Amino acid sequence: MKEVVSFTERLAGLGSQRGSVGRGHIRVDGVTISFGSGRKTHQAVMETNLDIRPGEFVCILGPSGCGKSTLLSSIAGYVRPSTGEVLVDDAPVRGPGPERGMVFQQYSLFPWKTIAENIVFGPKVAGRPKAECAAIAATFLEMVGLTKFANAYPAELSGGMQQRVGIARALANSPSVLLMDEPFGALDAQTRLMMQESLLEIWSAFGITVVFVTHDVDEAIFLADRIVIMSASPGSVIADLKVTLPRPRSSELATSEAFMGLKRACHEAIRAESLRAFAQQSQ
Amino acid sequence: MQDALKPQVAYAGPTLVAVPPAPGETPRGGGRPPVVEDREGPPSVGVVVAQAMAGWFQTRAYGLVVGCIGLAIGLGLWQLMSANKVNFFINFANVPLPGAVFAAFTDHVMDREFYIHIEVSVLRIAAGFCIAAVLGVLLGTVMGRSRFGAALIAPYIEILRPIPAVAWIPLAILMWPTDEASIVFITFLGALFPVVINTMHGVEQAPEVLVRAAKSLGASPLQIFAQVIFPAALPNIVTGLAVGMGVSWFSLLAGEIISGQYGIGYFTWNAYSLVNYPDIIVGMLVTGLLGTVSTSLVRLLAQPLLKWQRKAR
Ligand SMILES: Nc1ncnc2c1ncn2[C@@H]1O[C@H](COP(=O)(O)OP(=O)(O)O)[C@@H](O)[C@H]1O
């Protein structure tokens, strides 16, 4: 643990961690998001409320097409809610901003920039001095174990490595919130497990709020403090489960009794909802 | 780059948060596995020859040799037809022999005036092409990023694009104060459309996820253009510039044939008027050469900006 502290201290020394502790409070307030207009209006997210504490790790779980990405996009500021409001640290979200880092499912690194250039994109557009950018690049390359690839281009890296760079790039901007949209969805099972463990380590070192979208029940339980289950048409929250499994967590956890119990609870919530939807459709 | 391609060693840095590479996770393009020949006894002669041939087909020299053989056959046919004054539907009676063309060419290589023709043409290309490149990239970007811009500009592009350079000549002469200006204008028009169209496609194809990523990292609209949309469109822009360069040469030739006292197009047409047939072919071949060289130059200058693409295999 001592080394984690020294690492965080080093970040603070760089001036890149501006005390994210206590920041990163997200409030989703009666948000409805519809696409299209007139008779073709389609409601992707319906009357959703969420209150996410600073430093909390929340997973949004649900089948594909239920509006998880849309809800996350409204927090990121890519889409405006039709009604309701999203507040981050009491400030209404009006568009994307550097205090809300985003990690996408895949292919979101800038292919024409080297790994180091990708990582310092945020600090550089913010006008940080060159020397500081170089120091930030070195620190975050080290954090994700890709120092050797500083001058490589994204296409030369495997999917898992690219995703680590994606996380480093978001964190190098010292956001108070990290938004992740199925970031490990395209990875093989083995790599995904490694990525989940390292994400938890990084999260505990940074202490920032994480909103993590997934359709994988095991992934949600393994990572989260709290699981928000969404259902489709229109997308809305059907369950909000607390995950009290001890931390730090490792992959052995997946066979524990407590893990199984949570899994059952998740599946039950999803099943009850599917049955309801099915009954509705066949009327 | 060598460094990056080496397989990654286990991480041994000072921090706990360091993430070791996942088992089986290797960088892409990191060295091919060695080809293991699993064969009993010495390889047969046939196999060795076949392998040598397969290797040879891949080389540059192969392309060069076959290309030269093809050219030699063409030259031989030309010599044969012209020497025998073949007149069967196509008339070779007035086509000068390759030797005569070569002699005319070596004469001109010594001649200062010939270089003035080339210089004048090259300057016209440079002016017309540069204006087209700047304006074309601007218009293409506006069309690719803004629906209003696209709707406003598209009709002009659609109507004007199919009009050949020659058809512009009368109007160009009427509109522009000097012959020089009208020739440069026609050259400019030739290069403009390929640049606009290709830039527009490139800009449209800039992945939205990258634009979003840049926004979430705090980039301003100008920074997003310069660091995301422009580089994403660059491969297409370069293609547009290379095509535009070719088109601007044949627009230039059309312009120079109609008016002017210098230029490689004027040289070619003047040779016809003076019944100096070898010079016609000299003019044509030099035009072809200049066109090819300038197009390659465009691609060559863009190379360093596109080096990230070559890694994406
Ligand atoms: N930009 C958009 N325009 C129209 N419909 C959209 C748009 N984005 C998402 N949708 C629709 O909203 C619903 C939810 O999509 P999404 O949030 O991507 O689901 P998830 O991430 O849970 O798979 C889907 O039915 C999808 O078709």
Ligand SMILES: [Mg+2]
């Ligand atoms: Mg999604």
